[in-house]
Amino acid sequence: MNKEALFYEVNGDKIHCHLCPHSCVLKADQRGICKVRIALQEDELKLYTENYAEITSLAVDPIEKKPLYEFHSGSMVLSIGSFGCNFTCSFCQNHAISQVRPQSTTVTPDHLLQILDEVDEEVSNNIGVAFTYNEPSIWFEYVLDCAKLIKTQRPQKKIVMVTNGFINEEPLNALLPYVDAFNIDLKGNDDYYRTLCTGRLHPVMDSITRCVHAGKHVEVTTLLVQDENTDIQTITQFGDFLANLNPNIPIHLSRYFPNYKLENEATSLAQMKQVYDYLSGILTHVYVGNVSQEEKEHIMGNQWC
Ligand code: SF4
Structure with missing residues (x-):
């Protein structure tokens, strides 16, 4: 609508x-x-x-799937997404909703509140609503209206955003009072953002800084793409940035597999381990994802056991 x-x-x-x-x-x-x-x-x-109140995806997911590992772990969250994105990542896992306009269902903020209540009747550990799947910052007006409504009507409920962080300061400040937790992508160096994503690095770092300084729970996700963002300069830049903000910020290192327009081979476990070893020396919560349990143990060593 x-x-x-x-x-x-x-x-x-x-x-x-x-x-x-x-x-x-x-x-x-x-x-x-x-x-x-x-x-x-x-x-x-x-x-x-054009995507106000238009929903393409709805599910009740474990909070760890966002991923948020250090925020109400073990709980569930009603997760919704729309369509559109202000990036054009050539490896996008959600390109069917981020780069085209698929079929959608109109769910007004009042209707979403009703759905939330219905979910709560069925799922006792549902903590609230996550805006995810496509990019929620360009779903801005709906996210703001829903978050305000839920915080007013069901103040115990949590609001989560899973975002690329490419949003200006003033609109982000308008959202901050109503959002409890963020997972923000930190994708690569500035050249990576410009060539693979149609974005820029520094506005994303600014958003992460603003959310952390506002006292919000922040976790960061980096999709490690073979030979694109696994170099020591990029990883050092990310590690130093996060360690200076707060070394307890969790970072999720997700393994890339060929997808959408990008045909690089899947990221090797050796590159995953190299990045993990470096970051776990300066950050306290480094996780790996999109790998099997056996691969996880190989990369993380005994710390995972
Ligand atoms: S400035 Fe950003 S949000 Fe606004 S129209 Fe352009 S891409 Fe969309």
Whole structure:
């Protein structure tokens, strides 16, 4: 459903979107890089979000699947996603909802609250709602409305965002009072972001810093892609950045397998182990994912047992 967007201004016949660092400038009928915000000229030129209340995926997942390993572990979370993304990662695991517009179901914030109550009747350890699957920061207006409603009506419930962190300071600040926990991707160096994702590194580091400084629970995920982001310079940069913020920030090292447009071979266990060994020397919570139990034990050694 279309809803007028927040965080934009009109300059003559153009709209300037301020939601994310792409800062798209749009004429009537043009969409932003995220593919879900469109400038429309009716009585006046306005920016609309097209994915407001549109849900493509809904499931009750273990919180560890987000992944959040140090936040209410053992609990479940109602997880929902929409469509669209402000990145175009060539290895996207969710490209069927992030890069195209699939079928969706309209679920208003009031309806989501009702679904949450129904889930709670069935699942005693459901802690709240996670906005995940596609990029929730470009689902901004819906996430904000739902999070505010849930925090007002069911204050004991938790709100989680699984995000690429590519959002401007002002909109992020508007969300922070209503979000309890974030998993934020830290994908690669700036060149990696620009060439593989249509993004930039430093706005993401700024978002991680803001969430941590706001006292939010933050975990970080890095998809390790063979020969793309496993070099010592990148890993040192990530390790130093997180250790300086707080060495207790959990990082999840996820193993890449060929997917979507990227055909690099699957990341070797040797590269996974090299990165794990380095980061676990300076961070207290380093996890590996997308590997078998046997591979996990190989990479993490006795610490996992
Ligand atoms: S949210 Fe979308 S339209 Fe707005 S600046 Fe980002 S990519 Fe462009």
